[in-house]
Amino acid sequence: MNTGCGIIGCGWAAGDMCRAIAALGEARIEAVFDRVDERAAEFSRTYGARQCESIDELLADRDVGIAYIALPHHLLAPTAERALSAGKHVLVEKPMGLHPTAIHSLEQLAAERGLAAAPVFELRAQPIFAEARRLVGDGAIGPVRAVRIRTLIDKPQSYWAASSWRARHSEAGGGVVMMNAIHQLDLVRFITGLDIVSIAGEVDTLYADVDVEDSAAAVFRLSGGALGSLVAAAHSPGASAGERIEIDGELGRIDLPDPFGEDAGRLRIFLRGRWSEVEAPAGDSYVTYLNAFVAALSGSGQPLATAADAAAVVAVVDALYRAGREGRRVVVGEP
Numbered sequence: 514m515n516t517g518c519g520i521i522g523c524g525w526a527a528g529d530m531c532r533a534i535a536a537l538g539e540a541r542i543e544a545v546f547d548r549v550d551e552r553a554a555e556f557s558r559t560y561g562a563r564q565c566e567s568i569d570e571l572l573a574d575r576d577v578g579i580a581y582i583a584l585p586h587h588l589l590a591p592t593a594e595r596a597l598s599a600g601k602h603v604l605v606e607k608p609m610g611l612h613p614t615a616i617h618s619l620e621q622l623a624a625e626r627g628l629a630a631a632p633v634f635e636l637r638a639q640p641i642f643a644e645a646r647r648l649v650g651d652g653a654i655g656p657v658r659a660v661r662i663r664t665l666i667d668k669p670q671s672y673w674a675a676s677s678w679r680a681r682h683s684e685a686g687g688g689v690v691m692m693n694a695i696h697q698l699d700l701v702r703f704i705t706g707l708d709i710v711s712i713a714g715e716v717d718t719l720y721a722d723v724d725v726e727d728s729a730a731a732v733f734r735l736s737g738g739a740l741g742s743l744v745a746a747a748h749s750p751g752a753s754a755g756e757r758i759e760i761d762g763e764l765g766r767i768d769l770p771d772p773f774g775e776d777a778g779r780l781r782i783f784l785r786g787r788w789s790e791v792e793a794p795a796g797d798s799y800v801t802y803l804n805a806f807v808a809a810l811s812g813s814g815q816p817l818a819t820a821a822d823a824a825a826v827v828a829v830v831d832a833l834y835r836a837g838r839e840g841r842r843v844v845v846g847e848p
Contacts, residue, residue, distance in 0.1 A: 514811050515578025516540040519571045519601070521592060522583035523547035523556040524676070526606055530581055530633065533799035535560055539807050543576040568592065572599040579604060579810075585678040586686045590615040593630065597622045602629040604806055608695060608830070609823040611686040613846070616827060620820035631806055631816040632823035634699050636772050638801035640793035641780055645760075645767055646704045648782065648791075654762030657705050660741040664694040665755030668747045673723050680723035688725030689747040690716065690830050697758055698743070699818070699826045700769075705760065707735040709829045713842040716834060720748035731833050743833075 518534050520527055523545055534540050542560040546568055547553040557564040565571040572580065572595065580596035582589055583606045590610035593603045597619065609632040610616040616632075623630035636642060649657065666689070678684040685691060702708060714731025721727045727747040735741055749755065754774030760767045765784040770776045779792045801817075808814030828846050836843040 515576070516807055516810065517543035517574075517576040518579045518581055519543060519565075519574060519577035520545040520556060520562070520581050520583070521547075521568055521571060521596075522606075523549075523552040524583060527556070527581070527583040529635075529799045530583070530604075530803065531556065531560060533797065533803045534581075536797070536800055537803055537807070540579070540803065544571045544574050546571045568595065572596055572601060578602060582606060585676075585684050586611055586691070587678075587684045590619060593619050594622060597626060597628055597630060600626065600628070602810060604631055604633060604803075605823075606633050607699075607823065608632070608686065608691060608827050609820065610827065612831065613824040613828045616820050616824040620824070623820070629806070629810055629816065630820050631809075632818050632820065633802065634696065634703075634818040634822070635798045635802045636696050636700055637703050637817045638796070638798040638805070639772055639777070640796045641770060641778050642700055642704060642772075644791060644793045645769055645780055648767060649704055649760065649762070650706065653765065653782070653784070654760065654767055655764035657707060657735070657737065657739045657760060657762050659739055659761040660701055660705070660735065661759040662694065662697045662701065662741065662743040662745075663755055663757050664689065664697055664743070664745040665749040665752040666693060666747055667749055667752040670721060670748075672747070673721055680721075680725060682724045685725050687830060687834060688716075688718070688723065688727050689745045690726065690729050690833060693747070693756070694729070694743060694745040695826055695830055696772075697756060698829055699822065700758060701735075701741070701760075702822070702825065703818075704758075704769075705735070705739075707737055707739060708825065709733045709741065709832075709845055710736050711842055711844045712829065712832050713836050714743070714833050716837040729833065729837075731836070733829075
C-alpha cells in the first residue's frame with residue numbers, strides 16, 4: 514500500500530493535515546505543489562518533500578499514493594477527479610465539491626477505480642463528539658426531538674481579503690454556512706444518525722462587502738420528525754466560543770461545546786432533573802482522522818466521513834440557499 518502523500522495546496526488549511534501526516538508513522542509527505550512558489554517551498558523545506566512545478570507533475574510521481582487537496586472550493590472536485598484518474602486515493606478538504614452531483618461523481622469514479630475518496634470533516638474525530646455520538650446512540654437522552662445549532666463568529670473584515678476567493682460566490686459556493694456552519698450540520702448528522710430532510714430560511718450579507726452570505730437563519734425537519742434551528746453569523750460582534758449544538762431528547766438534553774473553545778473537551782448533559790458534565794480524553798483530531806483514512810486503504814477500518822457524507826451535508830447547504838432565494842420550504846435533494 515502506497516501511503517506517500519502529495520499535497521496540492523499549501524495554504525493555511527493544509528497546515529494541520531500536514532502536521533498530522535508528519536506525526537503518523539504510516540504516511541509521509543513526498544511531494545508538494547502550490548501556485549505560490551514561496552508557500553510550496555516552505556512546505557518542501559519543513560517536510561523534506563519534493564516541490565513540484567505543476568499538479569500534473571505531482572500526480573505523475575509514483576511515490577505519491579494519496580493526493581491531499583486543499584484548494585479554493587471551486588477547484589476541489591475537478592482536482593480530485595484528476596487525481597483519481599491518475600490512480601491516486603484522494604483526501605479532500607471540505608466541502609469536497611460545490612454541488613452534491615459533483616461529489617457523487619467522485620464517489621462513483623473512486624469506486625470504479627478501486628480507490629478511496631473522502632472529505633475532511635475532522636471534527637468527527639474530536640473525542641467529545643465521538644462521546645456524544647455514543648451517548649445518543651445508546652439512548653441516554655431518548656429519541657431526539659429538537660436540535661439547535663449556533664455558528665456565531667466575530668471574524669475581522671480582513672478575513673475576506675486574506676483569501677479573496679472566499680468573498681466570491683462562484684469560487685466559494687457560499688459564505689458562513691458553506692465555510693463554517695457546514696461543520697455543525699455534519700456533526701448533527703454524525704452524532705444523531707438523522708438526516709435533515711427539509712429546510713426553510715433566509716441568508717443575507719449584512720456586514721461585509723462580499724457576494725456570499727455572512728448571516729443566516731433557518732428551521733429544519735430531521736428524519737424521525739425532530740425539529741431543528743440554525744443561526745449563523747460571520748461578524749457577530751463580540752462572539753466568542755459561539756459554535757455550539759444543543760440536542761433535546763425525550764429523556765434529557767446534551768449541550769455540545771465550541772470545538773475551538775476552552776471547554777472543547779467537555780459536554781453538559783441533563784438527565785433525571787440535573788445537569789452534569791462529561792469529559793473526553795484529549796486527542797489530535799487530525800491525526801485520528803488521518804489514521805482512520807489510512808486504515809481504510811488497507812481494509813482494516815473505515816474513514817470517519819465518506820464522499821456520501823459530504824454530498825449529504827452539501828445538499829442541506831444547497832437547500833438552505835435555495836429556500837432563501839425562493840422564499841419557501843425546500844425538501845433536501847429535490848430537483
